[in-house]
Amino acid sequence: MVTMREVAEHAGVSIATVSFVLNDTKPVTPSTRARIERSMAELGFRRNAVARALASRRTRIIALVHPVVDRLFISSSLEFMISAAEEAGRLGYHLVIWPAGNDGNELRELLGQGLVDGVLLMEVQLDDQRIGVLSDTATPFALIGRSRDHHRYSYVDIDFDTSTRQAVDHLYGLGHREIVLVLGSQHDEGFQSYGPYVRTEESYRAVAAELGLTVSIMEFEHTVASGQGLADRLLTEHPEVTAVLMINEYATLGMLPGLRRHGRRVPEDISVVSMLSSSAATALWDPPLTFMHSPGTELGRLGAEALVRLLEDNEPLRPRLVPCTFEAGGSTAPPRAS
Amino acid sequence: MVTMREVAEHAGVSIATVSFVLNDTKPVTPSTRARIERSMAELGFRRNAVARALASRRTRIIALVHPVVDRLFISSSLEFMISAAEEAGRLGYHLVIWPAGNDGNELRELLGQGLVDGVLLMEVQLDDQRIGVLSDTATPFALIGRSRDHHRYSYVDIDFDTSTRQAVDHLYGLGHREIVLVLGSQHDEGFQSYGPYVRTEESYRAVAAELGLTVSIMEFEHTVASGQGLADRLLTEHPEVTAVLMINEYATLGMLPGLRRHGRRVPEDISVVSMLSSSAATALWDPPLTFMHSPGTELGRLGAEALVRLLEDNEPLRPRLVPCTFEAGGSTAPPRAS
DNA sequence: CTGAAAGCGCTTACAG
DNA sequence: CTGAAAGCGCTTACAG
Numbered sequence: 001m002v003t004m005r006e007v008a009e010h011a012g013v014s015i016a017t018v019s020f021v022l023n024d025t026k027p028v029t030p031s032t033r034a035r036i037e038r039s040m041a042e043l044g045f046r047r048n049a050v051a052r053a054l055a056s057r058r059t060r061i062i063a064l065v066h067p068v069v070d071r072l073f074i075s076s077s078l079e080f081m082i083s084a085a086e087e088a089g090r091l092g093y094h095l096v097i098w099p100a101g102n103d104g105n106e107l108r109e110l111l112g113q114g115l116v117d118g119v120l121l122m123e124v125q126l127d128d129q130r131i132g133v134l135s136d137t138a139t140p141f142a143l144i145g146r147s148r149d150h151h152r153y154s155y156v157d158i159d160f161d162t163s164t165r166q167a168v169d170h171l172y173g174l175g176h177r178e179i180v181l182v183l184g185s186q187h188d189e190g191f192q193s194y195g196p197y198v199r200t201e202e203s204y205r206a207v208a209a210e211l212g213l214t215v216s217i218m219e220f221e222h223t224v225a226s227g228q229g230l231a232d233r234l235l236t237e238h239p240e241v242t243a244v245l246m247i248n249e250y251a252t253l254g255m256l257p258g259l260r261r262h263g264r265r266v267p268e269d270i271s272v273v274s275m276l277s278s279s280a281a282t283a284l285w286d287p288p289l290t291f292m293h294s295p296g297t298e299l300g301r302l303g304a305e306a307l308v309r310l311l312e313d314n315e316p317l318r319p320r321l322v323p324c325t326f327e328a329g330g331s332t333a334p335p336r337a338s
Numbered sequence: 339m340v341t342m343r344e345v346a347e348h349a350g351v352s353i354a355t356v357s358f359v360l361n362d363t364k365p366v367t368p369s370t371r372a373r374i375e376r377s378m379a380e381l382g383f384r385r386n387a388v389a390r391a392l393a394s395r396r397t398r399i400i401a402l403v404h405p406v407v408d409r410l411f412i413s414s415s416l417e418f419m420i421s422a423a424e425e426a427g428r429l430g431y432h433l434v435i436w437p438a439g440n441d442g443n444e445l446r447e448l449l450g451q452g453l454v455d456g457v458l459l460m461e462v463q464l465d466d467q468r469i470g471v472l473s474d475t476a477t478p479f480a481l482i483g484r485s486r487d488h489h490r491y492s493y494v495d496i497d498f499d500t501s502t503r504q505a506v507d508h509l510y511g512l513g514h515r516e517i518v519l520v521l522g523s524q525h526d527e528g529f530q531s532y533g534p535y536v537r538t539e540e541s542y543r544a545v546a547a548e549l550g551l552t553v554s555i556m557e558f559e560h561t562v563a564s565g566q567g568l569a570d571r572l573l574t575e576h577p578e579v580t581a582v583l584m585i586n587e588y589a590t591l592g593m594l595p596g597l598r599r600h601g602r603r604v605p606e607d608i609s610v611v612s613m614l615s616s617s618a619a620t621a622l623w624d625p626p627l628t629f630m631h632s633p634g635t636e637l638g639r640l641g642a643e644a645l646v647r648l649l650e651d652n653e654p655l656r657p658r659l660v661p662c663t664f665e666a667g668g669s670t671a672p673p674r675a676s
Numbered sequence: 677c678t679g680a681a682a683g684c685g686c687t688t689a690c691a692g
Numbered sequence: 693c694t695g696a697a698a699g700c701g702c703t704t705a706c707a708g
Contacts, residue, residue: 047702051684
């Protein structure tokens with residue numbers, strides 16, 4: 001490993017001057033700058049991140065804090081993580097993954113080590129203990145999702161309202177008037193007040209009211225076995241249904257074959273829109289599903305950007321809500337003439 | 339932030355002694371140890387990870403290096419990452435995510451910063467340039483997957499051979515003799531010599547030979563549109579088929595509805611085994627699929643463990659191959675009497 | 677514009 | 693068993 005000291009000696013300057021050109025933090029004569037840069041190149045100098053962190057009190061590491069709970073609802077978590085890591089890299093930061101319980105104790109412990117400059121908090125809950133820990137420790141952070149008092153913080157989230165409206169509008173425009181929203185139970189472990197469910201339901205109710213539609217909501221349990229009964233329940237509880245909004249990809253996998261078993265064709269008899277999906281999962285379907293593409297990649301990028309902005313400019317990025325992208329597929333069509 | 343110096347003053351000892359109890363690196367009288375521990379607790383001391391890293395030349399950070407390519411084949415990547423991060427945490431390490439191109443240039447750049455003690459390399463290719471960079475820079479590493487010359491390195495991987503045998507044996511035991519392996523094309527961008535495909539195909543050929551089965555392999559392209567034609571092609575190219583092994587979850591999503599459209603019932607007419615799947619995706623199916631559960635969580639744990647062992651004991655963990663777990667479902671049954 | 681020096685918060689020979 | 697001191701490789705006032 002070649003150090004700044006060696007570069008300084010090689011270029012015949014002090015290490016302070018090397019630091020100045022490295023960080024572009026003080027004016028340096030073009031000629032000495034050139035000499036230093038040549039020395040750095042010749043010696044293959046790479047600035048040591050750890051020493052820099054200790055001296056500058058900025059580690060340039062941010063943490064992605066993720067609950068340990070298993071989620072079925074993870075279609076875009078991976079792309080979110082990778083995208084956040086990429087954006088962090090572009091901005092000169094590193095991203096560490098911190099699985100940590102929702103009570104905040106592990107988080108407090110981790111923060112105490114002084115390894116990270118800030119935190120990106122995933123799977124934010126309406127009342128989130130981890131936010132208290134972050135505030136206590138004066139750790140800069142950005143939320144992915146929203147807490148109850150989110151307006152006080154930097155956050156990025158899916159624009160559930162726009163997304164839900166677009167999906168309902170699409171179906172309404174085709175002529176559907178009996179649109180059932182199928183979403184996971186908010187009573188299940190780990191899904192209490194789960195933002196995506198809460199907000200989608202709210203938006204659905206609002207749009208339905210505006211359009212004069214009946215509000216039909218069917219909740220399912222997050223057990224792996226529950227998928228098979230979905231179609232049975234749907235047709236029993238909502239015999240008049242002509243279209244469904246599915247908010248969980250895995251539930252969709254249970255619903256579709258079930259409908260077919262009941263002799264209901266998609267889209268001729270029932271239209272299906274998959275909310276919060278990834279293209280990979282839906283496009284291979286037959287017919288390819290009409291779906292709302294979850295903006296995982298963009299959220300990862302925006303989340304990292306928001307946090308770094310907060311760290312560098314101490315200026316909270318204004319909240320960013322990103323709608324899902326509507327992707328027309330073959331699973332929606334006008335309802336049968338009744 | 340409270341430092342070791344403050345603890346030392348509070349306890350009336352030198353910082354060296356504090357360090358000795360902290361690291362348990364030299365004998366310390368029980369009474370002074372107790373005094374120091376009390377001081378640490380009272381002051382709420384937390385050892386600074388960055389200073390420790392600089393002084394000890396060990397950052398206790400490891401990197402998970404992941405290619406930037408989009409993969410459809412990612413069913414267990416997320417659980418792998420989280421599991422690796424959890425295990426790293428348990429062992430006193432942090433895990434950073436480094437998206438980096440396969441040519442190794444970004445990796446070399448990142449390693450130069452001296453931030454990590456070692457690397458966990460994902461999506462290893464048969465001839466992997468990144469391995470050259472790791473060797474050049476004398477960076478300890480463990481592989482997830484295997485390169486051509488993997489026997490020289492620490493690696494963990496899926497035991498494709500055992501998994502494939504188990505799947506074929508299951509079908510064979512039910513009476514199937516026309517078993518088609520459906521796997522992604524190895525000519526597609528990013529899937530050249532793709533380990534999971536290569537090894538599954540090898541094992542399939544070996545088992546088929548042993549059992550005296552016809553070798554029937556169908557390749558598909560990794561385009562999102564290709565799913566719909568899968569069943570058509572299968573039934574055209576292999577009209578005698580009674581069972582299929584699917585190696586890509588998304589392809590399975592295309593195959594199943596296609597079969598049904600052709601009037602082939604699962605499992606009555608055709609048995610289906612989903613290889614390398616996660617329970618979430620398959621259990622909601624109707625019928626729930628028989629599948630081989632991808633050991634993402636265990637691989638993440640083992641990978642982190644192998645690397646840390648290498649770092650701490652300089653002793654390579656012997657290679658670990660973990661078979662998928664057979665999960666009986668409703669998509670396999672004896673073939674129709676012909 | 678450049679340099680000498682202190683300091684970031686630890687670890688680790690070395691001495692006693 | 694304990695301490696004084698050097699040092700990890702940088703950054704950053706402070707001086708000139």
